[in-house]
Amino acid sequence: MTAKKPTIDDVARQSAVARTTVSRVLNGGPNVREEVRERVWEAVRALNYRVNPQARSLAGGQSRTLALILASDLEAQPNSFYASALELGALRECLALGFQLMARPVPQDAPDRRRRVLEVMSVQRCQGVILTPPFADDASLIEDIRREGGHVALISPGGAGRNLADGVGIDDEAGGHDIARHLIQLGHRRFGFISGIVGHLSAEQRFDGLMRALGEAGLAAESVQVARGDFTFRSGIEQARRMLEQSSAPTALICANDDMAAGALSSAHALGLDIPGQVSITGFDDTPVSEIVWPPLSTVHQPLKDMGQAAVRALAGRVSGASRDAPWRFSSLPHQVVVRGSTRAAP
């Protein structure tokens, strides 16, 4: 079909050195004369040689493969923008660092979710796993992955995870605080909060931040009512309707992510409410969803692509041994309140 691909031996022959030396050059090893190094690179170019990653993995005992575990209910909500953005950031960094990335959507409530995650270790021989919430705070899962010989990096760990592996995320508490303060400053006094699933600790911190903002403004804890959603658009619709149908409904709905805020928006529209005239609604994440809906959502921007990228970088460091014994490190990335059209002064 096609001419056989050149191998490292072809390069060795062409540049008149031993295979070992070529390998050294390819991997940036030390102890090769500059002249030889150049000669080898030249041969590589001339032959259009590419290392065979399979062979390299086999020989080196390193698969250079990372897995990204995405919590998702496949049917209900296929990969959301949230997941896509993380994946994209991770993918890019993998490309740059010469790693492979396998994205794996795993339903968070599947009884065999643990097995599904561990399978990437045993079957795909991944060297590292990126865990997103709520998996990011599953201490025993992290332990299991380690037992299989894998490294772990966490996206937005909220609690346990924080001390168990490298992590990356924003300060969710501050994010929740900031968006709440935005609403308080607009004069709102009756709030509704639509939370995410149990176990998604970083999202719960957003609520903590909201409560702190309330306290700082001298508002009672009773000024906010809480409904539990599950991050899906549909749950946003349902919980928002419940709250909005009440006699003294909140004037501001704070949602733990954009999808639920979009659902809340739908419910408000369906009830004939004017947004933001009668009710303000906020999201969280600043995914494209927040721009697509009408009115566009005021939300908290989370640098998802950077987070995916940072997670890969952390993993790559551990895998290569560069940061072998360094203590777990959580890198906190900046967040930002983005004000769009879904919030306005309280009626």
Added chain:
Amino acid sequence: MTAKKPTIDDVARQSAVARTTVSRVLNGGPNVREEVRERVWEAVRALNYRVNPQARSLAGGQSRTLALILASDLEAQPNSFYASALELGALRECLALGFQLMARPVPQDAPDRRRRVLEVMSVQRCQGVILTPPFADDASLIEDIRREGGHVALISPGGAGRNLADGVGIDDEAGGHDIARHLIQLGHRRFGFISGIVGHLSAEQRFDGLMRALGEAGLAAESVQVARGDFTFRSGIEQARRMLEQSSAPTALICANDDMAAGALSSAHALGLDIPGQVSITGFDDTPVSEIVWPPLSTVHQPLKDMGQAAVRALAGRVSGASRDAPWRFSSLPHQVVVRGSTRAAP
């Protein structure tokens, strides 16, 4: 870190046969006594053995890796729901068939897009590539992939691709026809069509279908004005505004995908128009976007997950040689008009 993983030799020893025999059993080869076969499987279970895909690839000369090329402008519109749905379907089938999948977003207007695509062949050693529009109709790209020894499957080829490789998609012409007829039956007589990028042939067929529906209803070609978008939300906003601001604006906007329809919705809202009271808007694809916006979009459902799955299946057949010499086959999947809240009788 962890106990060394068992190898095929461990299984061979444990079941008292030669490595060759174990390999045969593992790969479902012929000529093994039932009794031996069982003995081997038992040893596999006992040792919790998993084949090492890297070693298998190297020895077999088959990487069992497929690539999914997604056209996307990374910055403007990170992986949309469209891409995610395809990826999910493909991923599942790969898992089932024992293939690896690498998703690769490639900007459709990057000058080095061809190189970026071909890189999955040379660097990742993929055996097959799934091309989505507009790459799906790039005859010379298909040829290049073949030259590198890869197989090709196409998602929604519209023209050239149809006769160059296996393909899967819906009947886009009929889809365009059906959604147009829906609008015509509602009494609309002035239409606006927001198209996709040049070269996205399957989307152009949607327009052909629209024109046919017009003709069948005895309406003049002049009853529809066309604006060129690029499938992004933003382009939907812009093109819709232009059309809606005119003195005799269309009463129905037909968009070539959901994202642009969402943009059109935004523009209509911004102009203070009532939807669907004053203007009806339709999308195409039936991605989650169409449910998230308000009012939810009437659109044409495209079974994206099934399409991703079918593409992988086609590729797997070619790779394994099962369908080596079969003629290229286009499988047409059913589409369906989904009526939601964004369409109503013409004012």
Added chain:
DNA sequence: CCGAATGTTGGAAGCGCTTCCAATGAGAGG
């Protein structure tokens, strides 16, 4: 009952790469 055909098994040679270790050459120190 015999040779041929067919079914079943094992031996061994790689696939393309990394890496341990030995070998070589060349300055440095005495």
Added chain:
DNA sequence: CCTCTCATTGGAAGCGCTTCCAACATTCGG
């Protein structure tokens, strides 16, 4: 001038698997 280092290079042994081919066992037709 002669060891002793250390930088540089090459030889060779695998990594875990597939697969070609030879060896042996079994079956069948005549």
